[in-house]
Amino acid sequence: MNKSQEMIGRISEVRKNSFIVTSENKDYYAKLKGKFYEEDAENFPLVGDYVSFIPNPDGESVIQSVCERKNILQRPDQAKTGVMQYMVANADYVFIVTSLNEDYSYNRIARYASVAIQGGAIPVAILTKSDLCNNVGRYIREVESISDKIRVHAISAIYGIGLEELREYFEPGTTICLMGSSGAGKSTLINAITGKEVMKTSEVRESDSTGKHTTTHRQLIDIGGGVSVIDTPGMREIGMANMQDGIDDTFSDILELESMCRFSNCRHDTEPGCAVKAAIESGELSEERYMLYKNLGAENTRNYAMKKEISKWSKERKKFNDKNNIY
Numbered sequence: 001m002n003k004s005q006e007m008i009g010r011i012s013e014v015r016k017n018s019f020i021v022t023s024e025n026k027d028y029y030a031k032l033k034g035k036f037y038e039e040d041a042e043n044f045p046l047v048g049d050y051v052s053f054i055p056n057p058d059g060e061s062v063i064q065s066v067c068e069r070k071n072i073l074q075r076p077d078q079a080k081t082g083v084m085q086y087m088v089a090n091a092d093y094v095f096i097v098t099s100l101n102e103d104y105s106y107n108r109i110a111r112y113a114s115v116a117i118q119g120g121a122i123p124v125a126i127l128t129k130s131d132l133c134n135n136v137g138r139y140i141r142e143v144e145s146i147s148d149k150i151r152v153h154a155i156s157a158i159y160g161i162g163l164e165e166l167r168e169y170f171e172p173g174t175t176i177c178l179m180g181s182s183g184a185g186k187s188t189l190i191n192a193i194t195g196k197e198v199m200k201t202s203e204v205r206e207s208d209s210t211g212k213h214t215t216t217h218r219q220l221i222d223i224g225g226g227v228s229v230i231d232t233p234g235m236r237e238i239g240m241a242n243m244q245d246g247i248d249d250t251f252s253d254i255l256e257l258e259s260m261c262r263f264s265n266c267r268h269d270t271e272p273g274c275a276v277k278a279a280i281e282s283g284e285l286s287e288e289r290y291m292l293y294k295n296l297g298a299e300n301t302r303n304y305a306m307k308k309e310i311s312k313w314s315k316e317r318k319k320f321n322d323k324n325n326i327y
């Protein structure tokens with residue numbers, strides 16, 4: 001085959017060894033060129049990847065190569081082997097969709113935020129079903145306290161409340177990755193924003209007894225206006241092994257405090273000169289946030305060495321700043 005037949009498309013679905021590549025509104029079923037199998041798993045195409053491929057409208061198209069990625073979102077695999085699972089490529093925003101009822105979990109939002117930050121995407125917490133909640137402000141403040149990198153919006157898709165605030169994310173060329181439990185209101189939100197039924201909602205599923213549509217595959221959907229949405233099937237828990245970069249970014253203020261304790265091996269318990277305890281007492285650091293940091297850290301086997309490294313770096317920087325009168 002001749003090189004000039006190559007086209008650029010975007011991976012919209014990944015099955016075991018087959019892919020759907022979307023190009024100019026057409027879907028092509030594709031397999032990988034043999035050379036991929038000699039490479040690392042990281043080089044396999046992911047949902048959201050741009051690829052070059054040789055189209056075959058009547059049969060299997062062949063993916064030739066993956067274009068350079070802007071970023072990758074990854075999570076530790078569920079068996080906690082420490083191996084990373086690559087999820088999605090080229091997402092600009094991670095919408096962490098949580099409804100303001102029993103689904104709400106501060107801890108889960110922090111974990112998803114961590115995945116986004118580590119991957120280089122912007123975490124946007126969307127607190128849905130605000131119509132069912134009478135203390136929305138408290139939740140907003142709580143989620144804002146997770147990280148200064150997280151953006152927070154409370155919305156009601158059903159009543160159209162708060163949707164205007166989200167327009168800024170729907171610029172042409174943007175890719176939004178949706179994360180959150182099934183039933184959180186992800187599809188309803190996207191439909192409300194676009195004003196069209198671009199995604200199936202669970203209500204539709206319930207009334208449609210003939211064919212239940214459940215999201216079993218990660219899928220990239222073109223919702224129009226140059227915006228793509230990646231829907232992930234209900235991913236309940238994400239572990240924290242190997243997530244150190246994400247944690248460090250989310251909790252950089254706590255790491256900074258830890259580096260200011262009098263003793264470098266301070267456990268923030270009864271030791272004198274503990275900066276963490278002092279910050280909790282003065283209200284500068286919320287106890288809940290510190291507990292979350294500790295809980296997430298405890299699951300993380302590689303945590304300790306990395307923390308030490310950062311704290312060392314942070315101390316050196318402080319010394320340098322003091323010496324040079326930099327504040």
Ligand SMILES: Nc1nc2c(ncn2[C@@H]2O[C@H](COP(=O)(O)OP(=O)(O)O)[C@@H](O)[C@H]2O)c(=O)[nH]1
Pocket residue numbers: 128129130131132155156157158159180181182183184185186187188189200201202203
């Ligand atoms: N009260 C209320 N219900 C909502 C809202 N958004 C979605 N729902 C309902 O929540 C259910 C699940 O919504 P769906 O969009 O399918 O959730 P998904 O699984 O995250 O995509 C449906 O019955 C929706 O009607 C909202 O803003 N307020």
Ligand SMILES: [Mg+2]
Pocket residue numbers: 186187188199200201202
């Ligand atoms: Mg859905």
